[in-house]
Amino acid sequence: MNPLPEVSEQLLALVHKHLANRPDALWFLRTYSDYCHAIDDIVDVPALRADNEFIGRVLDMALELFSSDFYAARRAKLYAIVKNVQNTYMDSVRWESSDENWQRTVSDVLRCCAHDMTATVVELVVTEQTGDFQAGYNAKREVSLLCRMNSWTQHHDDEGKAI
Numbered sequence: 810m811n812p813l814p815e816v817s818e819q820l821l822a823l824v825h826k827h828l829a830n831r832p833d834a835l836w837f838l839r840t841y842s843d844y845c846h847a848i849d850d851i852v853d854v855p856a857l858r859a860d861n862e863f864i865g866r867v868l869d870m871a872l873e874l875f876s877s878d879f880y881a882a883r884r885a886k887l888y889a890i891v892k893n894v895q896n897t898y899m900d901s902v903r904w905e906s907s908d909e910n911w912q913r914t915v916s917d918v919l920r921c922c923a924h925d926m927t928a929t930v931v932e933l934v935v936t937e938q939t940g941d942f943q944a945g946y947n948a949k950r951e952v953s954l955l956c957r958m959n960s961w962t963q964h965h966d967d968e969g970k971a972i
């Protein structure tokens with residue numbers, strides 16, 4: 810049985826626990842998630858590639874996201890994550906329809922890379938709030954595993970086939 814609702818609820822509760830006092834961090838993660846999904850829609854949905862209004866909304870979202878105070882104050886720590894997520898996602902796109910089974914398998918794993926931002930933001934905020942790098946690291950590890958479980962359950966059926 811696919812544990813999607815339980816994993817999603819656990820992940821959401823954990824992220825909210827760590828970021829409860831930081832609406833700016835929650836906004837950033839929500840907007841970053843929407844942005845990543847919109848980029849994926851542009852890649853996957855030909856009609857959206859031709860929809861100038863949709864493209865305009867995605868560009869506007871990017872401007873708001875990467876101009877936000879939350880990102881600007883942490884740009885030195887988040888920029889590399891953004892660049893790496895973009896590169897990893899494009900690797901996934903390149904190999905998702907490959908004739909090589911190993912490339913399709915790697916692509917299936919790589920497409921969950923945007924969750925690295927969630928884990929990183931949790932680590933940064935917990936470290937900032939506690940002044941304890943170990944607490945930040947521990948929070949990141951806890952969130953990271955649930956992020957990956959959530960990605961798997963959202964992108965695979967009960968038999969483990971990609972959807």
